[in-house]
């Protein structure tokens with residue numbers, strides 16, 4: 078049986094207690110997108126600035142559990158300064174890590190074919206791997222990433 | 238609320254009737270089941286009644302002339318009569334079987350509401366409501382354009398009735414919960430019905446959390462509609478009840494159309510049957526009705542006064558123990574007095590999200606529910622996104638509350654900065 082230490086790795090608790098890049102950004106130039114976890118009422122707000130094909134700034138607002146908050150915090154650290162393509166690869170890799178169980182639960186619609194095309198180093202995000210052993214928590218971990226994807230799409234649609 | 242009994246419920250004997258409570262947990266300890274507000278567990282008596290029915294008496298109901306069909310029909314109608322007696326309805330014909338309370342409330346909206354509500358009308362709801370008593374009214378409002386008004390919740394967690402008369406002025410319906418599924422708050426139903434009737438409004442009661450836990454006497458409550466689900470009162474899933482007075486049901490148009498609800502179907506239209514058949518299109522939940530009947534027999538054998546006395550006692554104990562052991566590390570939302578609430582506790586362990594609380598508790602075999610409990614308007618009033626909700630029933634005792642408190646302490650320590 079997976080134990081709490083599989084889920085709540087030290088680095089996750091650190092990001093929960095000391096979230097990186099929390100706050101807001103001026104809209105515009107930033108894009109603001111809200112994400113909801115209908116299961117538990119958690120809300121996340123992603124502020125995203127994209128310039129010349131790269132993420133120049135990102136901030137997180139809203140409330141949520143340790144898994145959703147730490148996933149969002151690690152996400153901001155991981156995507157800041159990356160090109161849009163790199164962010165998309167990272168998102169695919171992260172969701173692939175979370176996907177097997179989600180699809181087997183009949184859950185998310187959008188994960189099945191999200192196999193990363195390139196090798197991506199997930200870095201600290203690897204710590205969230207244990208979440209898949211707790212299937213109901215997967216949506217907590219993917220909430221900020223789904224919201225980021227939406228913000229990214231909006232930013233790009235805006236630029237073109 | 239006057240209590241005729243002190244708590245003399247033999248919870249050990251009750252527990253022995255519920256096979257699931259003897260299941261080993263992942264942690265190896267006993268199952269501490271504190272999620273009955275979502276759905277109760279089922280006693281062996283209910284499971285056996287349904288199995289026996291399927292094994293010896295099952296056929297589709299009505300119209301069949303062979304023995305099995307007659308027997309199944311008799312069982313369905315006996316269940317209807319048992320429900321009527323259990324809630325103090327005037328006759329079995331006033332009991333409509335639905336899929337659940339949600340469908341029963343939708344029936345009120347789609348049948349009575351669609352026939353009676355227009356742009357100049359108002360429906361009064363409260364901030365305590367479950368989405369099942371909110372969304373159907375929004376859906377109908379989009380078509381009919383009536384106004385929706387809200388009774389607020391006061392700082393004490395009870396309904397703030399200071400503006401009740403204004404809210405009811407010109408309203409056609411007051412639809413309120415009889416007990417909050419989030420905080421256990423018990424609104425003063427008779428006071429509400431008196432005020433509503435004085436203003437010319439009917440009263441619809443979401444009795445989902447009430448019927449399983451308190452003796453229900455519709456005549457004393459003087460409501461016009463009541464909805465509840467079988468699965469929260471030791472019965473099976475898949476069956477709910479709408480009760481209304483015969484005159485109202487007679488005047489209401491059918492809800493779902495199909496077999497079973499008609500007197501005649503021609504090439505140019507149909508003639509609906511009378512209630513309750515008028516509102517029961519399609520094959521009804523027959524075995525579920527048999528199970529619900531057994532659940533009612535089970536609760537009656539205990540006695541609803543004894544159920545309530547037990548829960549008041551356990552509520553007092555829970556509020557006291559949580560306060561002693563967690564103090565200001567924990568907020569328990571809702572009314573502070575056990576007599577003003579049911580055994581539902583929405584917990585806010587400071588600094589620890591409800592999901593994380595529930596996760597730690599799960600490791601200790603303690604089953605509670607995190608989330609908004611389908612009451613997002615109330616969550617906003619409480620200023621939270623989610624709570625960790627523990628709820629008690631007849632099979633819970635002080636040891637369950639002790640386990641909850643110990644596990645909450647562990648969660649607080651685990652997430653302490």
Ligand SMILES: Cc1ncc(COP(=O)(O)O)c(C=O)c1O
Pocket residue numbers: 274275337338339340367369370414416417418443445446466477611
């Ligand atoms: C107060 C209240 N109303 C309505 C419902 C809806 O019940 P069901 O899901 O059985 O239709 C519930 C149960 O969650 C409830 O607690």
